[in-house]
Amino acid sequence: MINKLISAKMAGIGAYVPETILSNAYFEKIVDTSDEWIVTRTGIKTRHVVGNSGEVTSDMCIKASRQALADAHMSPEELDMIIIGTVTPDMKTPSTACFVQKALGAKNAAAMDVNAACVGYVYALTTARAYILAGMARNILVVGCETLTSITNYKDRGTCVLFGDGAGAAVVQRVDEPGVGILATHLAANGDFTDLLCVRLGGSRNPLTPENINDEGRYLYMNGSEVFKHAVRLMQSAAEKVIADAGVRAEDISLFIPHQANIRIIDSLAKRLSIPEEKLFVNIQKYGNTSSASIPIAMVEAKQQGRLKAGDLALLVSFGGGLVWGAALVRF
Structure with a gap:
């Protein structure tokens, strides 16, 4: 049962990206592009990658999480749960969240991963909010993290230029005050289009074998x-849904933070939602x-730039392979 007298609020946020930067000039040398x-x-000029650093997904999660905990003035022992969105x-097992739990010393926290592609952070955020509003948790660490370069085909000119690595985190906390924090969320999926964005090899449907270990199917296809x-279209519908559910107007939104997938998608979506350029974060x-x-990294950068302040209303929206999509409306 949801308690309408409490809310789930972002008490702290953090982000981390690896040091190695690949510019477009790098890709001009390895594939037919410019x-x-x-x-x-795409709108992309550079991307941060783990490269030869030896960093893995949990390493980046840990660094972003420590920032978020510090921002929330919270110790790891106070966490009730850790939810990580990652593909x-x-x-394959155990969950990345278990590695993060150990490293942080969050001995009282349950731990799980969510696989919702580019919408993993919004799915995890929605799950955290539901646990808090149901009275099942007070403090939850939510992380979106990817080492996408580990599943990128650097011979495919259409996809290799797109992806970078990084992590973003938020501490979601129960507050005994209605109408603050995460005001509304919406999640959706359509499994009719699983073939549009996928990694075909490596699961039980198509296991890796000595014969196919070098096939392109082990990389991300799009x-x-x-x-x-x-x-x-689908991100527009999700955004409009949370705006309506929260009982606010589109013009009340302080900052629009969409999934950073492609500048053409971002611009088209902002136009459909009538979001002016000064309220769009890219x-x-x-x-x-x-x-x-992408969204939690953008939130941290927006805060650092003074574009996301206490009391601001932020619209988060994302879309990914599945197909899955979702949105969240958050009062900071």
């Missing part, structure tokens, strides 16, 4: 034109598409 082609079609876990057709030019990490 800086002009990449920027025009690039350290291992039908870009078809994904674009669905992405803008950092895809620096980080590329970091999947579930």
Whole structure:
């Protein structure tokens, strides 16, 4: 049963990206592309990658999480749960959240991963809110993190230029005050389009074998034109749903933070939602598409730039393979 007298609020946020930066010039050397082609079609100029650092998904989660905990003035022992959105876990099992729990010393926290592609952070955030409103938890660490370069085909000119690595985290906390924090969320999926954005090999449907270990199916596949057709329309519907559910007006939104997938998708979505440029946050030019990490990384950067302040109303919306999509309306 949901307690309408309490809310789930973001008490602290944090982010981390690896040090190694790949510019478009790097890709000009390895595939048939150009800086002009990449920027025009994607908006991306650079992306941060783990490279040869040896960093894995949990390492980035831990660094972003420590920032979020410090921002919330909270110790790891106070956490009741850790939820990580990722499609690039350290291992198939156990969950990446278990590695993070151990490293942080969050001995009182349950731990689980959520696989919802680029919408992993919004799915995890929604789950955290539900646990808190149901009275089942008080403090939950939510993380979106990806090592996308581990599943990127650097021979595919259409996808290799898109992806970067990184992590973003938030401490979601119960507050005994209605109408603050995460005001509304919406999640959706359509499994009819699983083939549009997927990694075909490595699961029980198509296990890796000595015969297929070098096949391109072990990398992320994307039908870009078809994904674009669905992405803008479905993110628009999710955004409009949370605005209506929260009982606010579109003009009340202080900052629109969409998933940083592609500048054309971002611009088309903002236009459909009548979001003016000054209320749109874009950092895809620096980080590329970091999947579930893109929104929480953007939130931290927006706060650092003074574009996200206490009391501001932020609209978060994302879309990814599944197909899955979702949105959240958050009062900071």
